[in-house]
Amino acid sequence: MQANTLSGGFVDPAIGSAHAFRSVMEAMARPGTIQNIEGAAPPAPLSPAMGAVLLTLCDTETPVYLAGDLDCKAVREWLSFHTGAPFVGPAHCMFAVGAWDALAPLTVYPIGTSEYPDRSATLIVKCSELAASGATLTGPGIKDKATLSLPDVDAFQANRSLFPLGLDFILTSGDRIAALPRSTDVSGSSSEAAAHKGAS
Amino acid sequence: MTEYNFAYLDEQTKRMIRRAILKGLAIPGYQVPFASREMPMPYGWGTGGVQVSAAVLTPEDTFKVIDQGADDTTNAVSIRSFFQRTAGVATTTSTSDATVIQTRHRIPEEPLHEGQILVYQVPIPEPLRFLEPRESETRKMHSLEEYGLMHVKLYEDISRHGHIATSYAYPVKVEGRYVMDPSPIPKFDNPKLGDMAAIQLFGAGREQRIYALPPYTKVVSLDFEDHPFEASKADHPCGMCGATDSYLDEVIIDDAGGRMFVCSDTDYCEARQAAGHMGKDNGGKDAA
Numbered sequence: 001m002q003a004n005t006l007s008g009g010f011v012d013p014a015i016g017s018a019h020a021f022r023s024v025m026e027a028m029a030r031p032g033t034i035q036n037i038e039g040a041a042p043p044a045p046l047s048p049a050m051g052a053v054l055l056t057l058c059d060t061e062t063p064v065y066l067a068g069d070l071d072c073k074a075v076r077e078w079l080s081f082h083t084g085a086p087f088v089g090p091a092h093c094m095f096a097v098g099a100w101d102a103l104a105p106l107t108v109y110p111i112g113t114s115e116y117p118d119r120s121a122t123l124i125v126k127c128s129e130l131a132a133s134g135a136t137l138t139g140p141g142i143k144d145k146a147t148l149s150l151p152d153v154d155a156f157q158a159n160r161s162l163f164p165l166g167l168d169f170i171l172t173s174g175d176r177i178a179a180l181p182r183s184t185d186v187s188g189s190s191s192e193a194a195a196h197k198g199a200s
Numbered sequence: 201m202t203e204y205n206f207a208y209l210d211e212q213t214k215r216m217i218r219r220a221i222l223k224g225l226a227i228p229g230y231q232v233p234f235a236s237r238e239m240p241m242p243y244g245w246g247t248g249g250v251q252v253s254a255a256v257l258t259p260e261d262t263f264k265v266i267d268q269g270a271d272d273t274t275n276a277v278s279i280r281s282f283f284q285r286t287a288g289v290a291t292t293t294s295t296s297d298a299t300v301i302q303t304r305h306r307i308p309e310e311p312l313h314e315g316q317i318l319v320y321q322v323p324i325p326e327p328l329r330f331l332e333p334r335e336s337e338t339r340k341m342h343s344l345e346e347y348g349l350m351h352v353k354l355y356e357d358i359s360r361h362g363h364i365a366t367s368y369a370y371p372v373k374v375e376g377r378y379v380m381d382p383s384p385i386p387k388f389d390n391p392k393l394g395d396m397a398a399i400q401l402f403g404a405g406r407e408q409r410i411y412a413l414p415p416y417t418k419v420v421s422l423d424f425e426d427h428p429f430e431a432s433k434a435d436h437p438c439g440m441c442g443a444t445d446s447y448l449d450e451v452i453i454d455d456a457g458g459r460m461f462v463c464s465d466t467d468y469c470e471a472r473q474a475a476g477h478m479g480k481d482n483g484g485k486d487a488a
Contacts, residue, residue: 014206018258021218025256028225029399029414057222059215094219114343118223118232140228140375141414164377168226181226183375183414 005077008041010055016040020056024170027179032137032146034130034178043074045126049172050097051078053124058095060084065093068102070126090121097124100151106159109167117164120182127151130173136188137180147188148178156186207254208286213237217255217410221401224412229374230342231325231409239405246279247405249302249321256317256401257283257300262290264298269306269447269464276304295467305368307389309446309468312398314415320383322404325411327371327381347379350422358427367432373420380411380419387421388433388447394419436461439481441472 010016016039023035042051058064064085066075079085090096090108103123112120127149134149135156150156150171159166159182166182180186205211213235220234239247257263263283267276271293279302280291292298295308302319312318324330328338331349341347350371357365370387372394374380382393383402393400393413400413413419423429434448439460446468448461460481463469478484 013211015259017211017214018206018256021214022256022258025218025221025225025399028222029412057215057219059212061212061216062219115339116233117227117230118220120223122222140417141225143416164227164230168222183226183228 004043005074005081008043008051008078009082010039010052013055016052017056020052023177024053024056024179027170027177028141028168028181030141030146031139031180031184032132032142032148032178034132034148034176036175037177038175043078045069045072046075046078046097047126047172048175049177050124050126052175053170053172053177054079054085054095054097055082057122058083058085060086062094063088063092065090065096065098065121067096067098070098070102093121095122095124097126099126104155106155106167111162111165111167114165117166120165120167122168122170124170124172125151127171127173130171130176130178134188135186137184137186139184141181142184148180150180150186153186153188156180156184160185204286206259206287207257207283208240209237209251209254213251214255217251220410221252221255221412224401224410225399225414227378228413228417229378229380229411231404231411234408234410236405236408240282241278243406244323245275246302246304246321248403248407248410249304249319249405250279250282250403251405252319252401252403252410253279253283253300253302254287256319257287257289259288261287261299262292262297263287264292264295264301265303266301266306266308266465266467267304268449269308269468270466272466293467294471295465305384305386306447306464307385307392309443309463309465311392312396314397316398318396318398318400320385320400320402322381322383322402322407322409324369325381325402325404325407325409327369327379342378345377347373350379351424354422354424358424364423364427364429370429371422373422374413375418376420379422382419386433386447387429388431390419390421390429391431434461437479438463438469438472439479441469441477441482442479442484443469443472443477 023037040051109121131149137146169180220232265276267273295310369384421429446463
């Protein structure tokens with residue numbers, strides 16, 4: 001066990017998670033807005049934002065999938081100590097954490113059932129940056145339209161077409177988050193998505 | 201305050217409620233099951249709303265509670281003091297100053313703004329429950345988008361009364377998908393549900409359901425082309441403040457059948473009176 005396994009949680013768990021949850025809720029309720037989230041100091045490669053979201057939402061009842069390089073000893077030990085969340089594969093997770101490429105393909109995650117669409121995974125995505133430019137978003141929570149830098153466009157459009165089933169995304173970068181629930185219509189293309197299309 | 205965890209509930213319960221709220225916001229109008237807890241008040245007194253409020257409150261919030269529009273009834277006073285004691289939050293009766301407003305059966309008259317959260321207490325979250333008692337069936341009806349029965353019910357209203365007689369808990373359709381019970385608010389308040397700047401959260405404690413409307417969500421009251429939805433209120437001005445645009449309560453004032461109409465939203469009515477508007481029962485000339 002490493003020394004920093006025991007540290008890096010909320011200083012005051014009740015207050016810290018209350019503040020962090022309000023950031024997550026504002027992000028989920030207003031897709032496209034970018035919120036600050038603080039209070040967590042997890043070991044790398046987890047970012048402060050990812051750590052805060054995990055501390056706020058995960059416990060022994062929420063199976064977590066660690067994708068790619070996040071599936072390492074430091075992260076496993078830190079998450080186990082602070083949340084007690086069990087680790088599972090992508091098909092049985094409630095939360096998946098990782099970089100966009102590591103999380104692919106999206107088809108393996110639970111998207112809920114027609115009678116219980118809430119029984120679906122939430123993906124916590126590590127992005128290199130979050131900016132209010134790129135893809136155009138419309139839908140519930142958005143007054144007219146919003147713009148947000150997205151790692152992909154096609155994947156979110158495919159996810160939207162599953163509504164009311166589908167995945168929900170919390171995009172993180174450093175200590176900032178944005179969210180993209182399944183109800184959001186995505187159009188236009190970010191530069192990354194355009195490059196992605198060009199390559200395929 | 202030291203006797204309780206912040207906002208009364210333990211952290212694991214709050215995480216469970218918070219996860220339900222996020223799924224509710226992601227699927228507007230869909231009722232998310234949650235493991236409702238025993239609260240130190242009976243079912244029917246807002247246990248669902250209280251649990252949702254406990255999960256969203258932060259120490260910096262300013263909290264307001266209304267019971268059918270009023271800040272000063274038993275239910276509102278006791279819930280307000282509950283969170284004053286267990287969460288140490290500031291409280292207010294002013295709609296515009298509040299950041300979190302818990303409500304029983306009304307939407308404030310004053311338009312809400314971004315940054316505010318409206319938490320509804322919901323007795324029966326299932327709009328189809330009185331038409332189909334089995335949960336297994338109503339769940340299937342929601343999944344298949346089978347809402348014909350609800351239209352039949354409204355049609356029977358028309359054939360019996362000549363108009364849609366449902367006056368509160370009037371069913372709405374959210375984003376063209378889920379039919380939702382807006383809690384027993386008067387249908388006068390239905391037009392405020394859609395396109396609202398604030399986040400709307402609904403908690404049903406006994407029935408163990410949470411659902412939500414993100415800001416600026418499309419919400420349509422069910423109706424027919426030849427019998428369009430109509431938001432109705434008593435056709436009087438408020439006796440105290442003279443307002444003609446607010447929802448009114450009818451109050452019996454003597455044994456001889458005397459009555460007056462007053463705003464159900466006490467904050468709205470008091471603010472108008474403070475600004476010099478007086479109704480006909482209050483010595484004013486504003487009476488229309």
